[in-house]
Amino acid sequence: MRPPDPRAERTRSSALASARELLVEQGLAGLTHGAVAARSGVSRATLYRHWPEPADLVCDAVAWHIEAVRPEPTGDLRADLLAELSATHAMLHEPVMEQAMRVIIERAGVDPRFAEVKVSLHRSGTGAVRAILADAIARAELPAELDIDLAVDQLHGPLFFRRLVAHRTFDLDYVRRVIDQFLSSHRPEIQRPQGHS
Template structure:
Protein backbone atom coordinates (compact mmCIF):
# COMPACT_ATOMS: atom_id res chain seq x y z
CA UNK A 1 0.00 0.00 0.00
CA UNK A 2 3.01 2.24 0.56
CA UNK A 3 6.62 2.10 1.74
CA UNK A 4 6.83 -0.82 4.14
CA UNK A 5 9.52 0.97 6.16
CA UNK A 6 7.98 4.33 7.02
CA UNK A 7 9.68 6.78 9.36
CA UNK A 8 13.11 6.27 7.78
CA UNK A 9 14.60 9.20 5.93
CA UNK A 10 15.60 8.73 2.30
CA UNK A 11 19.32 8.13 1.96
CA UNK A 12 19.80 7.89 5.72
CA UNK A 13 22.55 5.52 6.90
CA UNK A 14 21.27 2.22 8.23
CA UNK A 15 21.90 2.76 11.95
CA UNK A 16 18.70 1.14 13.11
CA UNK A 17 15.45 2.88 13.92
CA UNK A 18 15.48 6.16 15.82
CA UNK A 19 13.95 5.41 19.26
CA UNK A 20 11.88 8.61 19.09
CA UNK A 21 10.49 7.56 15.75
CA UNK A 22 9.69 4.07 17.05
CA UNK A 23 7.84 5.61 20.00
CA UNK A 24 5.84 7.90 17.72
CA UNK A 25 4.89 5.06 15.42
CA UNK A 26 3.89 2.87 18.36
CA UNK A 27 1.88 5.72 19.89
CA UNK A 28 0.00 6.24 16.63
CA UNK A 29 -0.80 2.54 16.15
CA UNK A 30 -1.83 2.16 19.78
CA UNK A 31 -4.20 5.09 19.31
CA UNK A 32 -5.68 3.38 16.23
CA UNK A 33 -6.27 0.19 18.23
CA UNK A 34 -7.95 2.10 21.07
CA UNK A 35 -10.21 4.00 18.68
CA UNK A 36 -11.15 0.81 16.85
CA UNK A 37 -12.05 -0.89 20.12
CA UNK A 38 -14.06 2.09 21.36
CA UNK A 39 -15.77 3.37 18.22
CA UNK A 40 -15.08 1.05 15.29
CA UNK A 41 -13.49 2.12 12.01
CA UNK A 42 -15.58 5.31 11.79
CA UNK A 43 -13.74 6.59 14.87
CA UNK A 44 -10.35 6.28 13.18
CA UNK A 45 -9.45 9.60 11.60
CA UNK A 46 -6.15 11.41 11.34
CA UNK A 47 -7.52 14.11 13.64
CA UNK A 48 -8.59 11.57 16.28
CA UNK A 49 -5.35 9.58 16.07
CA UNK A 50 -3.30 12.77 16.38
CA UNK A 51 -5.27 13.94 19.40
CA UNK A 52 -5.03 10.52 21.08
CA UNK A 53 -1.34 9.84 20.32
CA UNK A 54 0.24 13.27 20.30
CA UNK A 55 1.72 12.60 16.84
CA UNK A 56 1.24 15.55 14.47
CA UNK A 57 -1.31 15.27 11.70
CA UNK A 58 1.28 16.20 9.06
CA UNK A 59 3.43 13.26 10.17
CA UNK A 60 0.46 10.92 10.16
CA UNK A 61 -0.61 11.94 6.65
CA UNK A 62 2.94 11.55 5.38
CA UNK A 63 3.22 7.94 6.51
CA UNK A 64 -0.44 6.89 6.46
CA UNK A 65 -2.20 8.84 3.70
CA UNK A 66 -5.60 7.27 4.35
CA UNK A 67 -7.55 5.56 7.10
CA UNK A 68 -7.17 2.13 5.48
CA UNK A 69 -3.38 2.35 5.77
CA UNK A 70 -3.61 3.25 9.46
CA UNK A 71 -5.89 0.28 10.09
CA UNK A 72 -3.67 -1.98 7.96
CA UNK A 73 -0.53 -1.33 10.00
CA UNK A 74 -2.40 -1.66 13.28
CA UNK A 75 -3.83 -5.07 12.45
CA UNK A 76 -0.56 -6.22 10.80
CA UNK A 77 1.16 -5.49 14.09
CA UNK A 78 -1.42 -7.57 15.97
CA UNK A 79 -1.05 -10.46 13.50
CA UNK A 80 2.69 -10.44 14.11
CA UNK A 81 2.20 -10.42 17.87
CA UNK A 82 -0.20 -13.37 17.65
CA UNK A 83 2.36 -15.61 15.96
CA UNK A 84 4.43 -18.12 17.90
CA UNK A 85 7.65 -20.00 17.18
CA UNK A 86 7.46 -23.18 15.11
CA UNK A 87 8.02 -26.51 16.86
CA UNK A 88 8.20 -28.76 13.78
CA UNK A 89 5.20 -30.73 15.05
CA UNK A 90 2.44 -30.35 12.44
CA UNK A 91 -0.51 -30.62 14.81
CA UNK A 92 1.02 -28.38 17.46
CA UNK A 93 2.02 -25.73 14.93
CA UNK A 94 -1.42 -25.66 13.32
CA UNK A 95 -3.07 -25.38 16.73
CA UNK A 96 -0.69 -22.54 17.58
CA UNK A 97 -1.52 -20.67 14.36
CA UNK A 98 -5.24 -21.19 14.84
CA UNK A 99 -5.07 -20.06 18.46
CA UNK A 100 -3.40 -16.88 17.21
CA UNK A 101 -6.42 -16.29 14.97
CA UNK A 102 -8.73 -17.10 17.89
CA UNK A 103 -7.04 -14.42 20.00
CA UNK A 104 -7.34 -11.88 17.19
CA UNK A 105 -11.05 -12.63 16.79
CA UNK A 106 -11.61 -12.08 20.52
CA UNK A 107 -9.60 -8.85 20.59
CA UNK A 108 -12.12 -5.96 20.31
CA UNK A 109 -9.97 -3.80 18.02
CA UNK A 110 -9.00 -6.67 15.71
CA UNK A 111 -12.53 -8.04 15.54
CA UNK A 112 -13.96 -4.62 14.68
CA UNK A 113 -11.26 -4.18 12.04
CA UNK A 114 -12.18 -7.46 10.37
CA UNK A 115 -15.85 -6.54 10.42
CA UNK A 116 -15.08 -3.12 8.92
CA UNK A 117 -12.96 -4.64 6.16
CA UNK A 118 -15.69 -7.13 5.23
CA UNK A 119 -18.30 -4.36 5.29
CA UNK A 120 -16.44 -1.81 3.19
CA UNK A 121 -14.34 -3.92 0.79
CA UNK A 122 -17.11 -4.41 -1.82
CA UNK A 123 -17.42 -0.69 -2.55
CA UNK A 124 -14.20 0.92 -1.22
CA UNK A 125 -11.02 0.13 -3.21
CA UNK A 126 -8.76 1.03 -0.27
CA UNK A 127 -10.53 -1.49 1.96
CA UNK A 128 -10.60 -4.06 -0.85
CA UNK A 129 -6.82 -3.78 -1.07
CA UNK A 130 -6.63 -3.96 2.72
CA UNK A 131 -8.67 -7.17 2.73
CA UNK A 132 -6.34 -8.76 0.19
CA UNK A 133 -3.14 -7.83 2.02
CA UNK A 134 -4.51 -8.93 5.38
CA UNK A 135 -5.60 -12.26 3.90
CA UNK A 136 -2.08 -12.84 2.56
CA UNK A 137 -0.49 -11.88 5.86
CA UNK A 138 -2.94 -13.85 7.97
CA UNK A 139 -2.59 -17.01 5.88
CA UNK A 140 1.20 -16.90 5.51
CA UNK A 141 1.82 -18.67 8.82
CA UNK A 142 -0.53 -21.52 7.91
CA UNK A 143 1.06 -21.76 4.48
CA UNK A 144 4.58 -22.05 5.95
CA UNK A 145 3.51 -24.83 8.31
CA UNK A 146 1.69 -26.75 5.57
CA UNK A 147 4.51 -26.41 3.05
CA UNK A 148 7.03 -27.69 5.61
CA UNK A 149 4.74 -30.67 6.31
CA UNK A 150 4.46 -31.41 2.59
CA UNK A 151 8.23 -31.32 2.23
CA UNK A 152 8.56 -33.70 5.19
CA UNK A 153 6.02 -36.15 3.83
CA UNK A 154 3.44 -35.55 6.57
CA UNK A 155 1.01 -34.24 3.97
CA UNK A 156 0.51 -35.43 0.42
CA UNK A 157 2.39 -33.56 -2.33
CA UNK A 158 -0.79 -32.64 -4.16
CA UNK A 159 -2.88 -31.08 -1.39
CA UNK A 160 -4.59 -27.78 -2.14
CA UNK A 161 -3.00 -25.44 0.42
CA UNK A 162 -5.51 -22.56 0.03
CA UNK A 163 -8.35 -25.06 0.52
CA UNK A 164 -6.73 -26.47 3.68
CA UNK A 165 -6.24 -22.94 5.05
CA UNK A 166 -9.93 -22.26 4.38
CA UNK A 167 -10.86 -25.48 6.20
CA UNK A 168 -8.77 -24.40 9.20
CA UNK A 169 -9.60 -20.70 9.48
CA UNK A 170 -13.06 -20.64 7.93
CA UNK A 171 -14.95 -22.20 10.87
CA UNK A 172 -13.44 -19.67 13.31
CA UNK A 173 -14.27 -16.70 11.08
CA UNK A 174 -17.84 -17.91 10.62
CA UNK A 175 -18.37 -18.77 14.28
CA UNK A 176 -17.11 -15.42 15.57
CA UNK A 177 -17.93 -12.87 12.87
CA UNK A 178 -21.25 -14.26 11.68
CA UNK A 179 -22.64 -16.35 14.53
CA UNK A 180 -21.18 -14.10 17.25
CA UNK A 181 -20.12 -17.08 19.36
CA UNK A 182 -17.04 -17.49 21.52
CA UNK A 183 -14.23 -19.82 20.48
CA UNK A 184 -12.29 -21.89 23.00
CA UNK A 185 -9.12 -23.96 22.69
CA UNK A 186 -11.07 -27.21 22.55
CA UNK A 187 -12.87 -25.98 19.43
CA UNK A 188 -9.54 -25.06 17.83
CA UNK A 189 -8.10 -28.51 18.52
CA UNK A 190 -11.20 -30.18 17.09
CA UNK A 191 -10.88 -28.19 13.85
CA UNK A 192 -7.19 -29.07 13.46
CA UNK A 193 -7.83 -32.75 14.16
CA UNK A 194 -10.67 -32.93 11.65
CA UNK A 195 -8.50 -31.33 8.95
CA UNK A 196 -5.59 -33.65 9.68
CA UNK A 197 -7.88 -36.67 9.41
CA UNK A 198 -8.67 -35.52 5.88
CA UNK A 199 -5.19 -34.67 4.69
CA UNK A 200 -2.43 -36.17 6.84
CA UNK A 201 -0.41 -39.16 5.65
CA UNK A 202 -1.02 -41.80 8.32
CA UNK A 203 2.03 -43.98 8.63
Protein backbone atom coordinates (compact mmCIF):
# COMPACT_ATOMS: atom_id res chain seq x y z
CA MET A 1 0.00 0.00 0.00
CA ARG A 2 1.35 3.44 -0.90
CA PRO A 3 1.41 6.13 1.79
CA PRO A 4 -1.31 8.76 1.22
CA ASP A 5 -0.24 11.55 -1.12
CA PRO A 6 -0.15 14.74 1.05
CA ARG A 7 -1.44 16.91 -1.79
CA ALA A 8 -4.36 14.56 -2.44
CA GLU A 9 -5.12 14.57 1.30
CA ARG A 10 -5.13 18.40 1.33
CA THR A 11 -7.48 18.49 -1.65
CA ARG A 12 -9.79 16.02 0.01
CA SER A 13 -9.80 17.93 3.32
CA SER A 14 -10.44 21.21 1.57
CA ALA A 15 -13.33 19.79 -0.44
CA LEU A 16 -14.90 18.15 2.61
CA ALA A 17 -14.50 21.28 4.75
CA SER A 18 -16.38 23.25 2.07
CA ALA A 19 -19.00 20.52 1.74
CA ARG A 20 -19.53 20.61 5.47
CA GLU A 21 -19.91 24.41 5.50
CA LEU A 22 -22.45 24.20 2.69
CA LEU A 23 -24.38 21.48 4.48
CA VAL A 24 -24.53 23.56 7.66
CA GLU A 25 -25.45 26.78 5.82
CA GLN A 26 -27.88 25.52 3.18
CA GLY A 27 -28.80 21.93 3.92
CA LEU A 28 -28.59 19.09 1.47
CA ALA A 29 -30.04 21.17 -1.37
CA GLY A 30 -26.94 23.40 -1.33
CA LEU A 31 -24.46 20.53 -1.37
CA THR A 32 -23.75 20.25 -5.10
CA HIS A 33 -20.49 19.53 -6.94
CA GLY A 34 -20.58 23.02 -8.45
CA ALA A 35 -21.00 24.80 -5.13
CA VAL A 36 -18.23 22.75 -3.47
CA ALA A 37 -15.92 23.48 -6.42
CA ALA A 38 -16.64 27.23 -6.23
CA ARG A 39 -15.98 27.38 -2.50
CA SER A 40 -13.00 25.03 -2.19
CA GLY A 41 -11.15 25.78 -5.43
CA VAL A 42 -11.03 22.01 -6.11
CA SER A 43 -12.00 21.30 -9.71
CA ARG A 44 -15.33 19.72 -10.52
CA ALA A 45 -13.49 16.92 -12.34
CA THR A 46 -11.59 16.03 -9.16
CA LEU A 47 -14.77 16.23 -7.09
CA TYR A 48 -16.61 13.91 -9.46
CA ARG A 49 -13.67 11.49 -9.37
CA HIS A 50 -13.70 11.30 -5.56
CA TRP A 51 -17.45 11.55 -5.06
CA PRO A 52 -19.37 10.43 -8.18
CA GLU A 53 -22.79 11.39 -6.76
CA PRO A 54 -24.07 14.04 -4.35
CA ALA A 55 -24.98 11.20 -1.96
CA ASP A 56 -21.23 10.41 -1.66
CA LEU A 57 -20.47 14.00 -0.67
CA VAL A 58 -23.34 13.98 1.83
CA CYS A 59 -22.04 10.77 3.34
CA ASP A 60 -18.46 11.99 3.71
CA ALA A 61 -19.54 15.44 4.87
CA VAL A 62 -21.81 14.08 7.61
CA ALA A 63 -19.24 11.41 8.55
CA TRP A 64 -16.62 14.19 8.78
CA HIS A 65 -18.95 16.10 11.10
CA ILE A 66 -19.43 12.97 13.22
CA GLU A 67 -15.64 12.49 13.44
CA ALA A 68 -14.98 16.18 14.15
CA VAL A 69 -17.16 16.17 17.28
CA ARG A 70 -16.05 12.71 18.47
CA PRO A 71 -14.60 12.67 22.00
CA GLU A 72 -11.62 10.48 22.96
CA PRO A 73 -12.62 7.53 25.16
CA THR A 74 -11.10 7.51 28.67
CA GLY A 75 -11.89 3.95 29.81
CA ASP A 76 -14.60 5.13 32.24
CA LEU A 77 -17.77 3.44 30.92
CA ARG A 78 -20.36 5.94 32.15
CA ALA A 79 -18.22 9.00 31.32
CA ASP A 80 -17.43 7.69 27.83
CA LEU A 81 -21.08 6.92 27.07
CA LEU A 82 -22.04 10.36 28.35
CA ALA A 83 -19.41 12.10 26.19
CA GLU A 84 -20.45 10.13 23.10
CA LEU A 85 -24.21 10.59 23.56
CA SER A 86 -23.66 14.27 24.40
CA ALA A 87 -22.15 14.60 20.91
CA THR A 88 -25.28 12.87 19.52
CA HIS A 89 -27.40 15.27 21.59
CA ALA A 90 -25.52 18.24 20.08
CA MET A 91 -25.96 16.90 16.55
CA LEU A 92 -29.71 16.36 17.05
CA HIS A 93 -30.06 20.01 18.17
CA GLU A 94 -27.87 21.55 15.44
CA PRO A 95 -30.54 22.70 12.94
CA VAL A 96 -28.88 21.67 9.68
CA MET A 97 -27.44 18.37 10.91
CA GLU A 98 -30.86 17.58 12.33
CA GLN A 99 -32.55 18.39 9.03
CA ALA A 100 -29.86 16.45 7.11
CA MET A 101 -30.72 13.41 9.23
CA ARG A 102 -34.45 13.89 8.55
CA VAL A 103 -33.79 14.12 4.80
CA ILE A 104 -31.53 11.08 4.79
CA ILE A 105 -34.17 9.06 6.71
CA GLU A 106 -36.80 10.01 4.13
CA ARG A 107 -34.68 9.60 1.00
CA ALA A 108 -33.30 6.26 2.20
CA GLY A 109 -36.83 4.85 1.93
CA VAL A 110 -36.97 5.47 -1.83
CA ASP A 111 -33.37 5.98 -3.06
CA PRO A 112 -30.89 3.07 -2.72
CA ARG A 113 -27.92 5.50 -2.79
CA PHE A 114 -29.25 7.26 0.29
CA ALA A 115 -29.99 3.91 1.91
CA GLU A 116 -26.26 3.12 1.52
CA VAL A 117 -25.38 6.54 2.94
CA LYS A 118 -27.58 5.89 5.91
CA VAL A 119 -26.12 2.46 6.59
CA SER A 120 -22.63 3.96 6.40
CA LEU A 121 -23.54 6.89 8.69
CA HIS A 122 -25.23 4.55 11.13
CA ARG A 123 -22.04 2.46 11.22
CA SER A 124 -19.77 5.45 11.86
CA GLY A 125 -22.30 7.16 14.16
CA THR A 126 -22.67 4.13 16.42
CA GLY A 127 -19.10 2.80 16.10
CA ALA A 128 -17.79 4.69 19.10
CA VAL A 129 -20.58 3.40 21.38
CA ARG A 130 -19.93 -0.15 20.13
CA ALA A 131 -16.22 0.24 20.97
CA ILE A 132 -17.00 1.67 24.42
CA LEU A 133 -19.36 -1.25 25.18
CA ALA A 134 -16.89 -3.85 23.85
CA ASP A 135 -14.12 -2.36 26.03
CA ALA A 136 -16.41 -2.46 29.07
CA ILE A 137 -17.20 -6.14 28.36
CA ALA A 138 -13.44 -6.82 28.10
CA ARG A 139 -13.01 -5.17 31.52
CA ALA A 140 -15.91 -7.32 32.83
CA GLU A 141 -17.93 -4.19 33.62
CA LEU A 142 -20.77 -5.40 31.40
CA PRO A 143 -21.94 -9.00 30.94
CA ALA A 144 -20.14 -10.97 28.21
CA GLU A 145 -23.49 -11.96 26.69
CA LEU A 146 -24.58 -8.32 26.17
CA ASP A 147 -26.24 -7.87 22.75
CA ILE A 148 -24.30 -4.83 21.50
CA ASP A 149 -26.72 -4.15 18.62
CA LEU A 150 -29.64 -4.02 21.03
CA ALA A 151 -27.61 -1.92 23.49
CA VAL A 152 -26.87 0.63 20.74
CA ASP A 153 -30.61 0.86 20.00
CA GLN A 154 -31.39 1.28 23.72
CA LEU A 155 -28.89 4.13 24.04
CA HIS A 156 -29.39 6.00 20.75
CA GLY A 157 -33.04 5.08 20.15
CA PRO A 158 -34.65 7.21 22.86
CA LEU A 159 -32.65 10.30 21.78
CA PHE A 160 -33.59 9.99 18.10
CA PHE A 161 -37.19 9.12 18.95
CA ARG A 162 -37.63 12.15 21.21
CA ARG A 163 -36.06 14.63 18.78
CA LEU A 164 -37.15 13.32 15.36
CA VAL A 165 -40.45 11.55 16.13
CA ALA A 166 -41.81 13.20 19.29
CA HIS A 167 -40.41 16.47 17.86
CA ARG A 168 -39.21 17.61 21.27
CA THR A 169 -35.84 18.92 22.41
CA PHE A 170 -34.08 17.40 25.41
CA ASP A 171 -31.21 18.30 27.72
CA LEU A 172 -28.13 16.49 29.00
CA ASP A 173 -30.01 15.43 32.13
CA TYR A 174 -32.23 13.35 29.84
CA VAL A 175 -29.12 11.79 28.24
CA ARG A 176 -27.77 10.94 31.71
CA ARG A 177 -31.03 9.24 32.68
CA VAL A 178 -31.08 7.13 29.51
CA ILE A 179 -27.50 6.02 30.24
CA ASP A 180 -28.09 5.39 33.95
CA GLN A 181 -31.19 3.29 33.31
CA PHE A 182 -29.33 1.35 30.63
CA LEU A 183 -26.45 0.70 33.03
CA SER A 184 -28.76 -0.21 35.90
CA SER A 185 -30.52 -2.82 33.77
CA HIS A 186 -27.18 -4.45 32.88
CA ARG A 187 -25.28 -3.85 36.11
CA PRO A 188 -27.97 -4.41 38.75
CA GLU A 189 -25.42 -4.66 41.56
CA ILE A 190 -24.68 -0.93 41.24
CA GLN A 191 -26.73 1.60 43.24
CA ARG A 192 -29.52 3.07 41.15
CA PRO A 193 -29.28 6.86 40.90
CA GLN A 194 -33.05 7.27 40.32
CA GLY A 195 -34.13 5.74 43.62
CA HIS A 196 -36.24 3.03 41.97
CA SER A 197 -36.49 0.10 44.31
